[in-house]
Amino acid sequence: MKLKINGEEETIDRETLTVTDLLTVKEVKMPDMVSVELNGEMLERDTFETTSLKEGDEIEFLYFMGGGMI
Amino acid sequence: MPKKDAELETKLVHGGFEKDLETGASNVPISLSAAFAHDSAEQISNVFHGRDFGYVYSRIANPSVVALEQHVNLVEDGRAAVATASGMAAMAILIESLASVGDEIVSSKSIFGGTYYLLKEVAENQGITVTFVDTCDVEQYRAAISDKTKAIFCESIGNPKCDVPDLKALVSVANESGIPLVVDATVTTPYLMSAKALGVHVVWHSATKWISGAGSAIGGLIVDLGHFDWRVSKSEKIATLAKQYGLLAFVNRCKRLRSNKGAVLSPFNAFLLAQGFEHLAFRMKAHCDHAMALALFLQDHPAVESVAYPGLANDEGYPIAKQQMRYGFGGLLSFRLKTPKMAYQVVNALKMVKNLANLGDAKTLVIHPASTIYRDLSPEDQKAAGVYEDLLRVSVGLEHPEDIIADFQNAMEDLV
Numbered sequence: 001m002k003l004k005i006n007g008e009e010e011t012i013d014r015e016t017l018t019v020t021d022l023l024t025v026k027e028v029k030m031p032d033m034v035s036v037e038l039n040g041e042m043l044e045r046d047t048f049e050t051t052s053l054k055e056g057d058e059i060e061f062l063y064f065m066g067g068g069m070i
Numbered sequence: 071m072p073k074k075d076a077e078l079e080t081k082l083v084h085g086g087f088e089k090d091l092e093t094g095a096s097n098v099p100i101s102l103s104a105a106f107a108h109d110s111a112e113q114i115s116n117v118f119h120g121r122d123f124g125y126v127y128s129r130i131a132n133p134s135v136v137a138l139e140q141h142v143n144l145v146e147d148g149r150a151a152v153a154t155a156s157g158m159a160a161m162a163i164l165i166e167s168l169a170s171v172g173d174e175i176v177s178s179k180s181i182f183g184g185t186y187y188l189l190k191e192v193a194e195n196q197g198i199t200v201t202f203v204d205t206c207d208v209e210q211y212r213a214a215i216s217d218k219t220k221a222i223f224c225e226s227i228g229n230p231k232c233d234v235p236d237l238k239a240l241v242s243v244a245n246e247s248g249i250p251l252v253v254d255a256t257v258t259t260p261y262l263m264s265a266k267a268l269g270v271h272v273v274w275h276s277a278t279k280w281i282s283g284a285g286s287a288i289g290g291l292i293v294d295l296g297h298f299d300w301r302v303s304k305s306e307k308i309a310t311l312a313k314q315y316g317l318l319a320f321v322n323r324c325k326r327l328r329s330n331k332g333a334v335l336s337p338f339n340a341f342l343l344a345q346g347f348e349h350l351a352f353r354m355k356a357h358c359d360h361a362m363a364l365a366l367f368l369q370d371h372p373a374v375e376s377v378a379y380p381g382l383a384n385d386e387g388y389p390i391a392k393q394q395m396r397y398g399f400g401g402l403l404s405f406r407l408k409t410p411k412m413a414y415q416v417v418n419a420l421k422m423v424k425n426l427a428n429l430g431d432a433k434t435l436v437i438h439p440a441s442t443i444y445r446d447l448s449p450e451d452q453k454a455a456g457v458y459e460d461l462l463r464v465s466v467g468l469e470h471p472e473d474i475i476a477d478f479q480n481a482m483e484d485l486v
Contacts (some may be wrong), residue, residue, distance in 0.1 A: 006121065029123040032086060032140065035318060042316025044149065044296065062120040064315065064322055065131035 004058040019048040019059075028061055035062045078145060078261065079351040085141030085344060098137040100341045104128050130329050134337035138344050142291045145260045145347065146273060149296035150321040152328060153289060153340060157256065157276025158184050159333035160290030162192065164252055164274060167323045168305045169220040171197030176214045176221075178205040178235060179454040180228030182276075183443035185254065186455065189223070202454070205231070206386075208239045215247050220305050222249065226265070226394070227257040227387070229429070230404040230439050230463035231456025232378035234387030237394055241269035241297075250298045256280070256429070257402050261354045262395050271298040272320070279430030279465075280401065283346045283353050287339035294321050351397075353432070353468060358398025360434075360474060361466035367475045368405050373412065373485035375460065379403040401466045402429060404439075410459035412485050413438055417462065419481035422473065434467035434474050 001012050005026065012025060019038070023031045036043045037060040043051060053059070071088045072080045087098050106125040108114035117124035125131055135153050143151040154160040165188070169175055177189055179202045189200045199218075203210035205228050215222075222244050224235050237253065244251040250271035255263060259280045265273035275281055277289040300319040301312040312319035328334060335343075358381070365379035380391035381399030391399055407413045416436075417425050423434045427443055437443065444457040452458070466474060 033123060033136070035315075037316075042318055044317060046296075063117070063123045064120055064318060064325070065117075065123075065125065065136075 001053065001055055003053060003056070006060055017053045019043065019051045019053065022053060022059065023048070023061075026061075030063075033063060033065075035064055036060070037062060081145050082261065082350050083348050085137070085347060086144045087137050087141070087344075098134055098341060098344055100337050101128075101133040102337055103132075128337070129332055129334050131325075132334070132337050132340070134340040134344075135335050138289075138291075138335070138340040141344055141347055142260065142275075142277075142293055146293040146295065147264075147266050148273075148293040150294050150318060152292040152321055152324045153277075153335040153343075154292065154328055155290065155333045155335055156288045157254075157274070157278060157290040158188060159328070159331075160274045160276070160292050161185055161188055161254070163324050163327045163331070163333060164221075164223075164272070164292060165189070165193050165198065166196070166327055167308065167320065168250070168252070169193070169198045170306065172218065173197075173220045173305075174199045174201065174216055174218045175223060176201050176203060176211055176219055178224035178228065179203060179451075180205040180231040180233050180456055181223075181225050181254070182229045182256075183439070183447070183455075185223075185225075186444075186447065186451075204454075205233050205235050206390075208236060208243060211240060212243050212246075215243070215249070219247065220249055222251045224251075224253055225257065226253055226255040226263055227380060227391070227400055227402065228456065229257060229402065230378075230461065232380055232385075232387060232402060232404055233456065234380050234390045234394070236390050237265070237268045237270055241271075244271065245269075248302065248304060257400050258395060259350060259354055261351050262358070262397055262400055264396070265293075266295040266297070268394060269297055270295055276429075277343045277346070278428070280354065280357065281346045281350060281430070282343055283350065283430060283432060284342075285428055285431035285433070287342040287346075289335050289339050289343050291343075292321075292324055354401070355397060356468050357401030357430075357466060360468070360471040361401045361403055361464075362399065363471040364464065364466050364474055364478065365403050367478065368403075371482060371486075373407060373482050375406040375408050377403060377405045378456070402463070403466065404456070404461055404463045406458055407460045407462070407485070410440075413460045413462050415485065416478070416481045419484070420477050421480070422469070422477045423464075423481075429465040431465060432468045434469060434477075435465040437463050439463050 116122035380387035
């Protein structure tokens with residue numbers, strides 16, 4: 001499946017993939033703390049397991065440690 | 071780490087912390103470091119931009135504090151949480167996150183004195199108009215809301231009046247107006263009431279009280295319970311942030327204010343409060359049992375005019391408390407003697423019970439609210455908050471209930 005992750009095009013060797021799966025595959029640091037934006041929409045954390053990704057999806061992994069660093 | 075569907079007691083014990091990745095420490099390490107070093111200019115820049123995980127400066131985020139935020143978020147089943155320097159810091163951040171100059175807030179009258187001053191003086195100095203309404207009169211809340219109102223505030227059990235608002239009804243009022251209901255659940259704690267199950271939008275705690283459980287650490291906790299769509303918030307600054315942060319906009323606004331104002335929780339206090347969570351369930355059961363025993367004793371005492379405790383079947387708050395609470399009715403009660411002089415006499419004659427301005431300690435605590443916490447309120451405002459000259463507030467502790475009752479019995483012996 002081809003995805004755009006943090007602005008870079010990548011191919012993940014899976015036919016089906018949830019957001020939780022992607023966090024594992026990509027070995028995302030501190031997965032309990034990451035926020036995930038899918039095609040410009042911030043996802044609710046409790047939907048990570050049920051949100052399936054599809055070809056061409058754009059995903060951003062973001063950490064809002066202090067509500068945006070200031 | 072407990073399973074997602076684990077029981078509340080299990081989540082309270084374990085929180086979201088598995089172990090320290092480097093040392094295997096099973097308790098959250100106390101990260102007493104103001105700032106955090108990085109390997110390269112690129113890395114710290116990525117952390118600043120949110121592209122990489124990491125800590126920068128403890129006013130912005132600190133590992134011990136973040137662990138506590140994850141702990142409370144897990145037990146409240148929230149969207150995200152923010153820990154603050156104190157309960158008052160939490161409330162000040164909540165007010166400022168939701169309302170600006172020209173906005174309005176509707177608040178229950180039956181609230182902690184510090185919260186009242188914050189709303190009455192500090193918020194009003196910021197150009198925010200606060201309308202106080204009867205805690206249990208749902209129609210008063212509805213009538214007080216205007217198109218400038220940005221939030222409704224109340225306590226899950228009024229301190230010290232011990233009245234109980236119908237939170238499901240207030241959620242409906244808030245939803246009708248598209249504004250959040252913000253509930254101070256200090257007295258009910260995450261254990262005795264699921265604010266999320268009632269539909270409450272934001273819950274906050276003075277963690278200093280029953281969450282600490284030992285009267286040792288000052289702290290506050292705010293949890294976004296996930297029911298509110300901040301993308302359509304009437305609060306201008308949150309709506310703007312939502313364009314970038316979506317549903318996390320409210321928590322981000324709170325964290326920004328916390329950082330800008332420096333109202334951060336110390337890592338040491340975060341550790342102590344996390345320890346408090348571990349045994350909260352078992353402590354709360356005992357607080358409830360002991361408070362009920364003392365309430366029943368006081369209710370039958372000839373020197374007592376009235377007792378306010380939502381666990382008493384004849385208490386006005388009992389029917390709602392029974393619906394909203396679980397496992398018990400909390401550790402807070404208040405009672406009226408027949409004269410103000412008698413109230414002072416009881417405080418002065420108590421031998422074990424401590425006369426001090428706190429709640430939720432393992433020790434039983436008593437105070438005369440009218441002459442202390444609420445001293446600057448007008449007589450009318452005191453009455454509205456349920457603060458009478460002959461009223462004593464008791465935070466019932468974990469000593470053997472017979473010893474607690476015996477201390478009050480001896481202190482009240484000469485009054486009859």
